[in-house]
Each structure stands twice: as C-alpha cells, then as structure tokens.
C-alpha cells in the first residue's frame with residue numbers, strides 16, 4: 247500500500263519539481279493501492295509542485311456530442327432522436343468526466359476546492375494551483391485542442407507532461423501538434439449540444455488517438471522522455487514543447503504518421519481519405535504549372 251511519502255519520492259526521482267506546470271494523464275489502477283486512494287496521489291503531486299506549481303488534467307465529456315457520431319451510435323432513427331433529447335447540457339461545475347476513457351483521477355481533481363475547469367462541452371480541462379485560471383480560461387469552441395486551448399497555454403508557459411501508467415495513446419498534446427502541423431484532417435467537424443434546442447457544428451474536432459503510440463520509438467530515440475515508476479505505474483515525464491515539436495516533425499515527414507492502422511477506424515479511415523484528396527489537389531496544381 248503506497249504512502250504519500252513514497253509517491254512523493256517517486257515523482258521527485260522522475261524529475262517533477264517545485265513550480266512545474268504539469269499535464270497529467272493517469273491510470274490509478276496501474277499506480278496500485280494507495281493509503282487514502284486518489285487523495286494520496288494528489289497530495290504527493292501537490293507536495294512536489296509546491297505553491298508555485300500547477301496540475302492540469304483532461305476532464306473530457308464525450309457524451310455532449312451528437313450520438314450519431316458516437317463509437318456505437320443508436321441503431322434506429324427513433325433511438326437516435328431519444329438519445330439526442332436525453333443529452334444534458336455541459337456545465338463545467340457539474341458535468342462528470344468520461345471516466346471510462348479518461349480515468350477517475352481527473353474527476354477527483356476537478357471536484358477539489360479551488361479547481362478551475364475550462365468550458366468546452368467535450369474537451370474541457372481542470373486545473374489546480376498557480377496557473378490554473380490562466381490555463382483554463384476563455385477556451386475556444388472551435389479547434390478546441392489548438393490555438394489558445396489549455397494545451398496551447400501550457401505550451402506557452404513551457405509545461406511538462408506526465409504519463410502515469412498510460413501510453414502515448416493518452417498524450418492529447420499530440421492533437422496540438424496535428425493542429426500546428428496543419429494536417430488536412432484537423433478540419434473535421436463534430437456536432438455538439440450547446441443549448442437545450444441547439445446543436446452547433448464545432449470545427450477542428452480532435453479524434454482518434456490510438457495512433458499516437460507511434461511517437462514512442464522517436465521519443466525514446468531523441469531522449470525526450472524521462473522514465474521511472476510511480477507506485478507500481480511505469481511512467482514517463484517529458485517537456486510538452488519538445489513532444490509537440492517532435493510530433494510536428496513526424497507529421498511533416500508523413501501527414502498520416504499519427505493515425506491508427508485499425509482497418510475499420512471510424513475516424514482514421516476518413517482522415518486518410520482527406521489526406522489523399524489534399525495530396526491529389528496538390529499534384530493537380532503541380533501538373534498545371
């Protein structure tokens with residue numbers, strides 16, 4: 247059973263330090279049993295970050311998007327209409343994190359006194375500490391993981407990323423790399439419920455991240471990650487700026503480089519088509535010259 251002191255030592259050893267602003271992606275199950283559950287981990291992180299530090303976590307809420315675009319959409323039109331009606335509006339104070347995909351720890355963080363949460367209906371973040379308000383305020387509705395997003399703000403203040411028992415598949419900052427690399431598929435859109443009677447089209451929908459694991463060998467090769475163990479969880483700490491730069495270079499070499507290879511992927515298959523179309527348009531332009 248891990249204690250706060252033991253986890254503090256582990257976090258220290260991996261390189262997290264006082265005054266850091268850190269985006270944490272975590273699997274509590276991988277960390278193992280802790281003396282007071284998630285509170286032990288949170289206390290350890292706060293102890294290491296100190297009063298000048300900031301903890302940022304994803305509190306995504308995919309349930310506020312149009313059920314027609316879900317991974318398992320309702321099968322009949324009738325079921326779709328009912329599902330659309332039953333979707334609540336996003337409320338940053340109360341809407342629960344999609345813990346099944348994101349894990350329970352962010353939900354625990356967002357409920358802490360003094361926590362700030364950004365207002366995007368599907369990809370919000372919660373933060374605690376010195377830069378919490380800066381990171382979460384005025385989050386953009388369109389391209390929600392692009393310019394001015396909590397991810398871009400973390401980049402602005404040179405934050406770090408800590409993967410605690412999870413792989414790069416959870417490393418959402420690679421969506422910022424996709425945005426800055428301007429890959430054609432960032433122009434996908436999604437429909438979100440924004441008032442009881444309104445569905446709004448959001449431009450720049452961040453989608454599948456299964457392919458993000460492809461950054462792993464490059465990240466190791468470029469010595470970008472510091473590896474360690476926190477509790478029982480194999481963990482990786484990195485500079486978000488270095489990770490995003492690496493993601494951009496990868497995409498500049500191969501714009502499909504962060505898409506997954508699952509043959510039936512609902513998101514990456516159309517993304518590849520968008521890439522092929524844009525490449526076709528470029529060759530057509532070259533032919534005219």
Ligand SMILES: [Zn+2]
Nearest residue numbers: 454506511514
């Ligand atoms: Zn995919």
